[in-house]
Amino acid sequence: MNANYLELTGVGIEFDTGGKTPFRALQNVNLKIAEGEFVSLIGHSGCGKSTVLNIIAGLHQATEGGVILEGREVVRPGPDRAVVFQNHSLMPWLTVYDNVALAVDQVFRKSKTRAERREWIEHNLELVNMSHALHKLPAEISGGMKQRVGIARCLAMQPKVVLMDEPFGALDALTRAQLQDSLMQIQADLGNTVVMITHDVDEAVLLSDRIVMMSNGPAATIGEILTIDLPRPRDRLGLAEDPHFVHLRHQVLEFLYARHGTPTAQESAAPVGGPTPVTDVSPVAAPARQESTGSAEGGSEAA
Numbered sequence: 001m002n003a004n005y006l007e008l009t010g011v012g013i014e015f016d017t018g019g020k021t022p023f024r025a026l027q028n029v030n031l032k033i034a035e036g037e038f039v040s041l042i043g044h045s046g047c048g049k050s051t052v053l054n055i056i057a058g059l060h061q062a063t064e065g066g067v068i069l070e071g072r073e074v075v076r077p078g079p080d081r082a083v084v085f086q087n088h089s090l091m092p093w094l095t096v097y098d099n100v101a102l103a104v105d106q107v108f109r110k111s112k113t114r115a116e117r118r119e120w121i122e123h124n125l126e127l128v129n130m131s132h133a134l135h136k137l138p139a140e141i142s143g144g145m146k147q148r149v150g151i152a153r154c155l156a157m158q159p160k161v162v163l164m165d166e167p168f169g170a171l172d173a174l175t176r177a178q179l180q181d182s183l184m185q186i187q188a189d190l191g192n193t194v195v196m197i198t199h200d201v202d203e204a205v206l207l208s209d210r211i212v213m214m215s216n217g218p219a220a221t222i223g224e225i226l227t228i229d230l231p232r233p234r235d236r237l238g239l240a241e242d243p244h245f246v247h248l249r250h251q252v253l254e255f256l257y258a259r260h261g262t263p264t265a266q267e268s269a270a271p272v273g274g275p276t277p278v279t280d281v282s283p284v285a286a287p288a289r290q291e292s293t294g295s296a297e298g299g300s301e302a303a
């Protein structure tokens with residue numbers, strides 16, 4: 001296993017706001033992600049989670065630093081990084097099958113025959129239990145089913161990294177739980193490297209190998225990284241009362257509510273220097289929690 005599969009080094013970004021001073025969203029973000037690892041990004045609204053994901057996706061260019069995936073610099077979007085958004089983003093005029101076919105044809109037109117591609121599309125829709133609805137249009141299926149199709153489309157591209165921006169955020173609790181379980185099963189089978197944004201602390205602890213907790217912006221950075229050393233496969237019912245699960249969950253809540261609550265006046269006025277970042281270490285060697293020396297005190301606000 002390559003422990004430095006995906007590396008973010010000194011990543012910072014400023015957005016041009018049309019005024020005199022650009023807006024500094026991120027400052028000195030350093031993170032190393034191992035091949036096959038499941039990493040969640042958590043932090044308050046507006047701290048810069050989507051910006052980190054977009055930089056990895058190649059949709060934004062960092063102002064400083066950069067991203068290396070398997071030894072190659074990320075400079076633009078590519079099929080080696082597929083994104084699952086909160087709102088499925090399926091083509092409404094295409095059937096379930098054709099939505100996945102569109103992505104599969106783009107990636108595998110030259111390397112797979114038509115019959116192989118058909119088999120591959122059906123296989124990926126089967127992975128997310130959608131074989132029964134191949135010929136339905138997005139408008140004819142539920143929100144959870146659309147999200148399943150979005151995940152199938154992403155997996156079918158066989159990306160090196162799966163990027164998920166609050167993939168289950170718009171779903172009811174029961175559907176969300178079912179999809180979380182499916183995702184855990186799929187990741188166990190396929191060994192995908194996943195970076196997922198979530199606001200849901202339980203979801204982060206249940207699914208992740210590590211949780212990256214971000215400080216508030218502007219000039220947001222990584223505040224702490226929590227290693228989730230719960231054995232797999234993980235069973236949500238058993239874990240609900242597991243003291244270690246409860247302890248890990250508490251550590252995330254403490255970071256979000258007690259130490260990085262409402263952005264302070266000091267943070268709001270943060271100069272380009274920003275808070276001190278934490279330097280990541282390999283997930284295997286990582287201690288249960290790494291503290292940033294630059295964390296700010298704050299009030300309380302939900303993530």
Ligand SMILES: Nc1ncnc2c1ncn2[C@@H]1O[C@H](COP(=O)(O)OP(=O)(O)OP(=O)(O)O)[C@@H](O)[C@H]1O
Binds near residue numbers: 043044045049
């Ligand atoms: N294109 C842009 N131009 C200017 N500012 C931007 C741009 N994109 C993001 N920002 C700002 O950067 C900061 C981080 O935004 P981002 O969307 O990454 O936060 P987030 O943590 O994903 O938020 P949420 O949890 O609410 O989705 C915010 O202050 C946002 O307003």
